[in-house]
Amino acid sequence: MIATSLLSKSLGQQAVLALLTEVSASPKPGLVDRFNRGAHRDMDFFTFMSSAAALSGYFEKCAKAGGSFHGVDLRVLFANLRPLGQEAEQAMFAATGGVNTHKGLIFSLGIMCAAAAYCCTAQATPSRLDEQVIGETIAQMTKGLCASELASLKKSTGLTVGERLYKEWGMTGIRGEVEAGFPTVRAYALPVYRELKSSQRYHVNDICVQTLLQLMSVNEDTNVVGRHDREMLTYVQQYAKQALEAGGILSDRGVAMIHQMNDDFVQRNVSPGGSADLLAVTIMLEYLCLAPPAI
Numbered sequence: 001m002i003a004t005s006l007l008s009k010s011l012g013q014q015a016v017l018a019l020l021t022e023v024s025a026s027p028k029p030g031l032v033d034r035f036n037r038g039a040h041r042d043m044d045f046f047t048f049m050s051s052a053a054a055l056s057g058y059f060e061k062c063a064k065a066g067g068s069f070h071g072v073d074l075r076v077l078f079a080n081l082r083p084l085g086q087e088a089e090q091a092m093f094a095a096t097g098g099v100n101t102h103k104g105l106i107f108s109l110g111i112m113c114a115a116a117a118y119c120c121t122a123q124a125t126p127s128r129l130d131e132q133v134i135g136e137t138i139a140q141m142t143k144g145l146c147a148s149e150l151a152s153l154k155k156s157t158g159l160t161v162g163e164r165l166y167k168e169w170g171m172t173g174i175r176g177e178v179e180a181g182f183p184t185v186r187a188y189a190l191p192v193y194r195e196l197k198s199s200q201r202y203h204v205n206d207i208c209v210q211t212l213l214q215l216m217s218v219n220e221d222t223n224v225v226g227r228h229d230r231e232m233l234t235y236v237q238q239y240a241k242q243a244l245e246a247g248g249i250l251s252d253r254g255v256a257m258i259h260q261m262n263d264d265f266v267q268r269n270v271s272p273g274g275s276a277d278l279l280a281v282t283i284m285l286e287y288l289c290l291a292p293p294a295i
């Protein structure tokens with residue numbers, strides 16, 4: 001069994017690589033990429049570089065927390081991560097001059113690093129690390145999160161986007177996704193990512209963009225609804241489906257459509273930031289399943 005400090009370092013590095021790979025994948029409609037800043041006025045590719053660098057120590061800390069957890073109730077492990085997450089949010093804002101680049105991923109990938117480290121070192125070590133084991137661990141860590149943070153919400157002012165959208169539409173956003181063990185990633189994104197990768201025909205950039213389109217076609221992205229409404233979410237999902245039907249990044253027509261979609265999203269101020277986050281989660285999960293640090 002691998003030493004906890006080596007394991008944490010390796011998981012932390014992979015989490016940062018997942019962040020960097022996600023933002024580098026291009027073209028991404030409405031999102032920051034190597035070509036442009038999408039529907040964002042306050043950040044660009046280099047803002048994401050600064051943010052990723054500032055977060056490297058945080059992911060390692062989350063992995064350490066997971067690897068050294070010996071309790072029975074995994075919700076305690078999640079509770080231990082929250083102050084680390086708040087500290088990381090401050091580090092992100094300091095590095096980006098107050099811009100929210102990675103708030104969603106501080107949450108999602110922080111939890112995943114802790115869960116993976118826990119699975120690698122827990123007494124009941126599974127014989128192999130797969131998306132089901134990691135998903136179930138995450139679900140146990142965050143059990144009751146939607147009830148405790150959304151359903152029982154009393155305040156009606158000073159709400160975060162996620163809280164407001166739960167009140168208005170019953171959307172559970174990223175909290176619902178983690179509490180169910182990342183079903184959108186496991187059921188929709190991973191199969192596409194894996195199929196394209198195993199064919200050995202496509203560059204990692206194209207695999208990521210195609211996986212993003214798949215995510216955009218199904219994800220209940222509170223980032224889209226937060227700026228607009230549920231009709232806009234349906235619009236984004238349909239547009240992504242059409243781009244996939246045209247072949248996505250794997251065909252000339254699909255590529256032209258992705259560029260059109262970007263122009264359209266910039267004009268309409270649409271950013272599928274939640275799907276971008278889930279792409280990074282997919283990249284991380286695939287790494288964990290393919291090349292687990294040690295088990």
Ligand SMILES: CC(C)(COP(=O)(O)OP(=O)(O)OC[C@H]1O[C@@H](n2cnc3c(N)ncnc32)[C@H](O[C@H]2O[C@H](COP(=O)(O)OP(=O)(O)OP(=O)(O)O)[C@@H](O)[C@H]2O)[C@@H]1O)[C@@H](O)C(=O)NCCC(=O)NCCS
Pocket residue numbers: 042081082083084085086089100101102103104105106107108110111160161162163172173174175177219220221222223226227271273274275277278
């Ligand atoms: C629990 C928190 C995540 C609280 O979050 P909040 O109540 O704010 O909830 P949401 O808004 O629902 O989600 C937060 C971010 O999660 C991403 N996200 C949204 N929907 C999904 C989804 N369906 N699947 C996956 N991920 C999702 C999304 O992150 C992306 O958007 C961010 C940019 O957002 P923002 O700047 O607000 O939006 P803009 O429109 O760009 O703003 P303007 O330019 O218009 O001003 C970016 O980060 C993307 O990554 C959501 O933003 C959590 O924050 C929390 O509790 N924090 C405390 C510390 C903590 O516990 N950390 C975790 C430790 S494990």
Ligand SMILES: Nc1ncnc2[nH]cnc12
Pocket residue numbers: 022023030031032033038040101102271272273274276277
């Ligand atoms: N590439 C990206 N552009 C905009 N928001 C994001 N949130 C996470 N990744 C993003």
